[in-house]
Amino acid sequence: MNLNENVLVTGGAGYIGSHTCKALAGYGYHPVVIDNLSTGHRELVKWGPFIEGDIADGTLVKKTMEKYNISSVIHFAANAYVGESMENPRKYFKNNVIHSLHFLENLTSEKYTVIFSSSCATYGLPEKLPLDETHPQKPINPYGESKLFIEKTLEWYHRIHGLNYIALRYFNAAGADPDGETGEWHDPETHLIPNVLKAARQQTPVEINGNDFPTNDGTAIRDYIHVSDLAEAHVLALEKARKNDNGRAYNLGSGKGYSIMEIIKAAEKISGENIKFVYKSRRPGDPPELVASADRAKADLGWQPKFSDIDTIMGTAWQWMEKN
Ligand SMILES: NC(=O)c1ccc[n+]([C@@H]2O[C@H](COP(=O)([O-])OP(=O)(O)OC[C@H]3O[C@@H](n4cnc5c(N)ncnc54)[C@H](O)[C@@H]3O)[C@@H](O)[C@H]2O)c1
Numbered sequence: 001m002n003l004n005e006n007v008l009v010t011g012g013a014g015y016i017g018s019h020t021c022k023a024l025a026g027y028g029y030h031p032v033v034i035d036n037l038s039t040g041h042r043e044l045v046k047w048g049p050f051i052e053g054d055i056a057d058g059t060l061v062k063k064t065m066e067k068y069n070i071s072s073v074i075h076f077a078a079n080a081y082v083g084e085s086m087e088n089p090r091k092y093f094k095n096n097v098i099h100s101l102h103f104l105e106n107l108t109s110e111k112y113t114v115i116f117s118s119s120c121a122t123y124g125l126p127e128k129l130p131l132d133e134t135h136p137q138k139p140i141n142p143y144g145e146s147k148l149f150i151e152k153t154l155e156w157y158h159r160i161h162g163l164n165y166i167a168l169r170y171f172n173a174a175g176a177d178p179d180g181e182t183g184e185w186h187d188p189e190t191h192l193i194p195n196v197l198k199a200a201r202q203q204t205p206v207e208i209n210g211n212d213f214p215t216n217d218g219t220a221i222r223d224y225i226h227v228s229d230l231a232e233a234h235v236l237a238l239e240k241a242r243k244n245d246n247g248r249a250y251n252l253g254s255g256k257g258y259s260i261m262e263i264i265k266a267a268e269k270i271s272g273e274n275i276k277f278v279y280k281s282r283r284p285g286d287p288p289e290l291v292a293s294a295d296r297a298k299a300d301l302g303w304q305p306k307f308s309d310i311d312t313i314m315g316t317a318w319q320w321m322e323k324n
Contacts, residue, residue: 006030006048006068007238010055010103011076013040016117016173016230018182020074021047023231032068034061035077044182056099061106072242073107074115074234075100078146081190082121083283085143096146104153110162113241114154115234118167118249120223120290122148130293133169133249140285151249158247166237166246171223171253171292173230175313176320183320184227193224193314196264197321200271208260210282213289219260221289223253226307226316236301250301253292254308262310270314 007024011017012033017040021031025047033045036054049068053060055077064070078096079085085092107114121144122137139145157163174193176183184194199206211218233252240246258266264275297303307316 004028004030005072006032006070008065008068008070008073009033009076010073011035011040011078011117013037013042013045013050014076015184015186016170016227017074017076018044018046019177019227019231020076020234021045022177022181023228023235024074027235029235032064032070034064039079039186041185044185046181054099055103058102058105061103065106071111072113072238074117074238075103076117077103078117080143082141082143083190085141085146086284089142092142092146096143097149100150101153104157108157108161108163110164113164113238113246115237115241116150116154116165116167118147118151118169119144120169120171120251120253120292122151122169125285125287126290129289130255130291131251132293133251133296155247164241164244164246166241167249168230168233168237169249169251170230171225171251171290173227174224175226175228175307175316177228178307178312178316180319180323183324184317185324192222192260192263193267193317194321196267196275197271197314197318199277200267200273200275201321203273203276205276205278206264207280208277209280209286211279212282215259215288217259217261220286221257221259221291223255223257223291224263224308224310224313225252225254225292226305226313228307229303229305233297233301233303236303240301250297251292251294252297252303253294254305255292255294257289257291258310266310266314267318270311270318
């Protein structure tokens with residue numbers, strides 16, 4: 001632990017970023033957030049200074065890094081909707097690739113450590129399950145492609161300039177801070193769990209994309225990982241990367257898959273409501289099942305998810321929704 005050290009968190013006003021700021025503060029670090037509030041919220045920045053601005057603004061980033069004596073960065077800032085990236089790929093290549101490249105201009109040498117938010121979307125269609133880090137990366141949407149590009153950039157900066165980096169490939173982030181201090185706040189919300197809970201509360205039907213997948217109940221299976229467990233993994237990765245032990249990627253998932261119908265059942269249990277649903281057709285390129293092997297993160301980072309059972313995920317998400 002490095003008490004009093006500042007860590008720059010891009011996108012720290014967002015969902016996973018704000019939980020990670022809380023985790024950093026819990027470990028004695030000072031998170032310094034830079035965020036343009038395009039999808040984030042000022043109210044979620046509670047654990048350190050906030051600089052409103054874009055990661056592509058080189059002058060602002062440089063000034064912030066000097067002012068706070070930054071050598072460690074956790075880079076979340078990005079657009080993160082797979083569906084939107086299929087409609088507007090330019091937005092994804094511009095923000096997730098070009099803006100990230102501008103941001104990384106300041107961070108190419110061995111003086112710096114970068115922990116990068118990557119995604120299971122970099123794998124594309126699974127050739128085998130569970131997915132481990134050796135699985136081929138063949139994205140099937142611009143979002144996944146944009147994340148893969150930055151993973152590769154970091155790898156080259158690592159090899160050529162000595163930059164310390166770790167890429168974390170998350171599966172489906174879910175749940176909310178168990179203390180209720182931050183939670184999921186997306187507009188529009190595209191993630192299943194908040195939408196299912198909203199359907200429970202408002203008694204509106206939730207849409208299920210596909211009921212003809214080769215799974216037990218015909219609906220798609222995903223791996224949900226509690227956002228506070230994700231947050232802790234970032235701190236562990238940062239500490240590992242700073243010890244010169246880096247230059248690789250880790251999957252972050254629970255290793256267990258739940259179908260959409262199972263999520264609906266869990267949401268009915270926590271809310272005490274019946275949830276209505278309507279079946280829609282499958283979305284193009286939606287795989288039947290995505291489940292992580294996170295053995296590498298557990299072995300190397302000493303990471304052990306604590307909140308990622310489905311009842312805790314659902315309970316914390318429900319508590320956040322009730323409160324807000
Ligand atoms: N939510 C998931 O399940 C999931 C899964 C895999 C990967 N990820 C990745 O994790 C990261 C965080 O995701 P999230 O769900 O917290 O999303 P989010 O939208 O809540 O957070 C992203 C934050 O980045 C900020 N931002 C975006 N572009 C910016 C820019 N150019 N300059 C400054 N700030 C900018 C937004 O305002 C927002 O606060 C993203 O990189 C996403 O791709 C998320």
